[in-house]
Structures are given as C-alpha cells and as structure tokens.
Amino acid sequence: MARRKDHTHEQIRSLAIEAVLAHLQQAPASDMSLRKLAQQLGYSPGTLINVFGSYDLLLLSVNAHTLDQLAAHLPSADLASTEPTELATLEHTHLRLLALASAYLDFARQHRYQWQLLFDHRLPEDEALPVWQQQRISDLFAQLEALLAACSPRASAGECQRAARTLWASVHGICVLSLSEKLFTSEVDDGPAMLASLIQHYISAWHQAHKEC
Amino acid sequence: MARRKDHTHEQIRSLAIEAVLAHLQQAPASDMSLRKLAQQLGYSPGTLINVFGSYDLLLLSVNAHTLDQLAAHLPSADLASTEPTELATLEHTHLRLLALASAYLDFARQHRYQWQLLFDHRLPEDEALPVWQQQRISDLFAQLEALLAACSPRASAGECQRAARTLWASVHGICVLSLSEKLFTSEVDDGPAMLASLIQHYISAWHQAHKEC
DNA sequence: CACAAAATATGAACACCGTTCAAAATACAC
C-alpha cells in the first residue's frame, strides 16, 4: 500500500488531535487507544505512529493544544484600562488573582478529562519536558509574580517567586481535589469558595507582611 | 490443579501487597503488572484474581495499606503534654499544622510511587470509594478542624470545615507539584518553604479574620 | 481406610494494547 494522500501529515495531525479532544469531552484518556483512534480516522495504527512517533507523543501533542486552549481561557491583563495607581492596590491584585484562579478551575471543570490528561500523562523517563510547555508555564508565573510585585513593592523578586509558586500550587491542589472527589467525599465540593478563601487569606497576610513600616 | 495450600488466601494477600510495595520503592506502578507479580510470587495470574477479584482491586488494597502507613507517619496530637491554654494559641496551631503538612510531604517524597498510586488510581466508574478510605480521610480532617476551632473559637463549624479543606487541598497541591516536577521546571523545588509560606500566611489571616473585636 | 464431593490453582484461550517491519501500492521525476 502507499500514499493515499487524502491528507498531508499536518492534516492528519490536526484530525487526530481533534478526534482525541472530542473524545476527552466525554470519557477519560484511558478509554481511548491508538487503534480505536486510527479506526475512527480511517487510517492504520502504523500511520499515526509514523506521523507522531508514538502514541505517547500523540498524547503529548494533545497536551500542547490543551495548554494553548487553557492560556486563551485565562483572562488577560487588560493593562490599558487600569490606572497605574489602581494597579498596585491590594484589592486589584486580589480580584485579578481570584479571576485567574477561577478561570483555571472553570477550565478544569469544563474540560475535565482533557485537563486530567495534562497532569496524568507521565513522560517515559523524567526526560526534560518540552520547551514549549516550559515557556507557557513560565509566562503564567511571570504574570503572577508581576502582580505580587506591583502589590507589594518591598518584597524581593525571590519572595515574589516563592509566593507565586505557593499560591498556584495551592490553586492547583484545590482544582485537583475538587475534580477527583477522592478527598472530599460525597458532600458538595465547593471549589470556588475554597479558591476565594485561599486567595483572600494568603494575599491579605502576604500584603501585611510586606508593608512598609 | 488445585489448592497447594502453601499459603492461605490471607497470606497470599499479604505477600502480594508486600511485593507491590517493594516494587513501588523503586519504580512506578505502571511498570508492575499482574503477570509479573504472579510470576514473582510463584503463583498464576488467575490465582491473584481469585484472591483479589481483579488487578484493580489488588491495587486498591495496596492503597489501603498506604493510607494506614501514611496515618502512622503523621505526628499524633500528643494532647497530654500540652496545656489547654497553650493549645488554643495561634503559635501552637501554626506549628502543629506545619508539622502535619511537613510529614505529609515527607511521606510523599519517601514513598514517591506509592503515594502517586494513591491518587493516580482511578476507580472504574466513579463508583463510591470504599468506606475505610472515607473514614481515614475524615479522621484527618477532623483533626484539622479541631485545631482551627481551638485556635479561633469564634469561627463557625462550617468555616472551620472550609478552612481545613482549603488548607489541605493546598498542601496536597504543593506536594503534587513538588514531586511531579511538571510545573516548576528544572530549578530547585522548595517544597518545605512553600508549605511554610502557605500555612504561615493562611493561618495568620484566618486567625485575624476571626478575632473577637 | 476408601471413596465421593467440594474446593481451587492452573494454563490455555480471548480480546485487547502499542509497536515493528517487509511488502505493496502510489506518486513523482525523467
């Protein structure tokens, strides 16, 4: 057999990724398989391996797409409409952090299995994770650190970095447990309220600690 | 063939769980399989399925063991040696929460793959998770809520519950990301420092908010 | 002690999985 040329490799990439994303709207990644996907696309498993290199790399490409989608889902800074004086207030930082965290949780809830794949998929070895992923993540953290720095100018860059990481790891933990229902049993899980509690308390104390005195 | 009676079912359970735990000290659960495990024990795969019901249930039993181990690893309250007056102080609550969180992180680091299995292993359906698991988890949370309640008597039970959950979800998130190295790239991950930052700031603001005024 | 009956470990079989690879079929250059 040979080149059907129904689609270019790039088209096959897109088709495959779209198909996986569609599947992840309704079922976890563990219910998908290379063979099922290939059959659904009308190609053989080997073709997909030719295109992506391996099934693992295919899922990694899906994760790349998810990261872009997630970045687009987070509210952007909108620096134009905010006064520099207002920008530095505790209130503004508080609201913006809450907006970011809420959007993060919202995305996780809306694309549950897609979001889980992002963190469930472990690389074969702990072979360094791709640069694009690294870049997107540090972009997000740069935002957070800038927010904290603007709010509390007396805090050092190192302190801002640690606070940003602490805060986001916490936000992430709340999202994980809010979705997995593994820790908070049966009862209503109130993710938004937990996010609000975390950010309100953490930021307020952080701001207090770095006040000029 | 039939009953060799080298071991009782209960003994096989223990042997299997111990073997999996030993494996998890050095490699993730995905590197283990029912067949490998059976061969290692000198039994057939079918026997293990007879004993445990399925491979999934076998792993669930491992998780049960892990939860017990984890509970034993956390520092106990030691109520006898603390004065009631001291018990209610902010400082005491702060230290105790930090001790609990640090022990949690320590366990996760020391038994990395075992700890990951605890959260990676998803039940077939979201069929209610076992009661024993539910019990142990609520025991931990009862401790946390009691701590918070003792520290801030003016806080309602509902507020204590939310705070306990928020706090522990955050601690969990820090542990997850500290181990996975998926978010904080390449650089030193300072789990303990993040835990300290989280607890110090959150508790201080929480205490402030529920002061009598 | 012998024999029947219950219990149970087994291994072959099944349906999947991701991956490899020689061969076949197409596309392209001349």
Next chain:
DNA sequence: GTGTATTTTGAACGGTGTTCATATTTTGTG
C-alpha cells in the same frame, strides 16, 4: 512510459487483564 523513491498497510510480536474448563488436592463421609 519507465524507474525510483516514498508512504500506507496489514500481519506479526510481545505484552496486558480476564475468563473458564480442567485437573488435582483437600475435605467430609461412610
């Protein structure tokens, strides 16, 4: 047209968890 290079394919491989009839051992009974 012809020849060559390219690419899809399907069969095969070794792996997975699970099922089940069978063979064997233990147990209960006469």
